Amino acid sequence: MMDRLSFRLVVAALALGVLMSTGAYAQQPLKIGLILPMTGPFASTGRQVTAAVKLYIAEHGDVVAGRKIEVLLRDDTNAPETTKRFAQELVTNDHAEILTGFGLTPLAFAAAPIATAAKVPMIVMSAGTLVIPEKSPYILRTSFTLPQQSAPIAAWATKHGINKVFTLVTDYAPGIDAETTFNNVFKANGGQIVGEARVPAQNPDYAPFIQRAKDAKPDALFVFVPSGEGAAVMKQFAERGLAKAGIKLIGPGDVTDDDILDSMGDAAIGTITSHFYSAAHPSAENKAYVAAIEKANPGMRPNFMSVGGWDGMELIYEVLKKTNGSTDGDKFIAAAKGLSWVSPRGKVTIDPRTRDIIQDVYMREVKRVSGHLYNVEFDQVASVAPDGK
Ligand code: PHB
Numbered sequence: 001m002m003d004r005l006s007f008r009l010v011v012a013a014l015a016l017g018v019l020m021s022t023g024a025y026a027q028q029p030l031k032i033g034l035i036l037p038m039t040g041p042f043a044s045t046g047r048q049v050t051a052a053v054k055l056y057i058a059e060h061g062d063v064v065a066g067r068k069i070e071v072l073l074r075d076d077t078n079a080p081e082t083t084k085r086f087a088q089e090l091v092t093n094d095h096a097e098i099l100t101g102f103g104l105t106p107l108a109f110a111a112a113p114i115a116t117a118a119k120v121p122m123i124v125m126s127a128g129t130l131v132i133p134e135k136s137p138y139i140l141r142t143s144f145t146l147p148q149q150s151a152p153i154a155a156w157a158t159k160h161g162i163n164k165v166f167t168l169v170t171d172y173a174p175g176i177d178a179e180t181t182f183n184n185v186f187k188a189n190g191g192q193i194v195g196e197a198r199v200p201a202q203n204p205d206y207a208p209f210i211q212r213a214k215d216a217k218p219d220a221l222f223v224f225v226p227s228g229e230g231a232a233v234m235k236q237f238a239e240r241g242l243a244k245a246g247i248k249l250i251g252p253g254d255v256t257d258d259d260i261l262d263s264m265g266d267a268a269i270g271t272i273t274s275h276f277y278s279a280a281h282p283s284a285e286n287k288a289y290v291a292a293i294e295k296a297n298p299g300m301r302p303n304f305m306s307v308g309g310w311d312g313m314e315l316i317y318e319v320l321k322k323t324n325g326s327t328d329g330d331k332f333i334a335a336a337k338g339l340s341w342v343s344p345r346g347k348v349t350i351d352p353r354t355r356d357i358i359q360d361v362y363m364r365e366v367k368r369v370s371g372h373l374y375n376v377e378f379d380q381v382a383s384v385a386p387d388g389k
Helices: 004-021 043-060 080-092 105-118 146-159 173-188 207-215 230-239 284-296 304-322 329-336
Strands: 030-036 067-075 098-101 122-124 139-141 164-170 192-199 220-224 248-252 272-275 340-343 346-350 357-369 372-384
Touching: 030 043, 030 080, 043 067, 043 284, 043 304, 067 080, 080 098, 080 105, 098 105, 098 304, 105 122, 105 139, 105 173, 122 304, 146 173, 146 220, 146 248, 146 272, 146 357, 146 372, 164 173, 164 207, 173 192, 173 220, 192 207, 207 230, 272 372, 284 304, 304 329, 304 340
Parallel strands: 030 067, 030 098, 098 122, 122 139, 164 192, 164 220, 220 248, 248 272
Antiparallel strands: 272 357, 340 346, 346 357, 357 372
């Protein structure tokens, strides 16, 4: 028996199919449902991604393959049941033909069944748990995965005198991905884990965990916290004197998020991370990007969530050019597979096998440049697969 939600979604998908088969869709605006946390603790992700989406449309025009693009923004406040309800309403009531955004993993998980039932392409611009694209055959991702971002720092550590590590991650899917990958690669290279902590995702208090890390006397503290949380970790790292005790801070680059890095103060200097995006990436494309974001949003420095949004739009535009404006789920996904382009972050490719992103991952160190804190790149691992292998 089909439940009522599935029935309504199937009816919506059939109605869209009739429109498309008659060619009438070419005259219809193409509505993109953009669902993001615009309020609450992860509002910075919503702000960063919407700024990128707006800039992309301003620079590339709002008509692609003859179709006028209309973005319908919804604030899910980081509540998965709200993401799911918006996804459903956008598809059935507003006739959105593409769903995108998805600021955190639980929000992407919540929307996946809607994409599957309605056969609507779902572009994940932000969330980072490895298994997300497996949750629906209509998912594509332009952000990153935690295994992809955590493997390079693990390999780097043992080569640079870091043999004992304490790991600290937020206790939800991306944190577990980061911890697992770091452990596997670090131990395979001869490293030793001297302690591990998983911090609650809701209202985290990092102080007791960072004290435990200090007491374990590691060479380094490995940290994954979601974008927006890095400053709170850095505050405790400084106050509890870990740097003075000779403990280095390492991790994927979420902890030194460009959105808040400059407010972290000198405690952040020397942090070593592996990540796919730095506002200081020295390419012509990135210099233009950082300048354009700042011009349109005074005081804003784009972070890694921003480029996920930018590249999500690039993917949508490039696929629509290939499908002549069709958003038919199966055609859209087929056209996306293997697409490759140069992003502000460097070269990216949609892996035809996983529908996920293949990209370069950079080694970076936090330094003060012209008075401001930046993740300065010093090395690069080319074309890292979504699983980090
Ligand atoms: C996620 O929930 O997938 C997520 C959110 C923020 C990050 C990384 C991963 O910085």
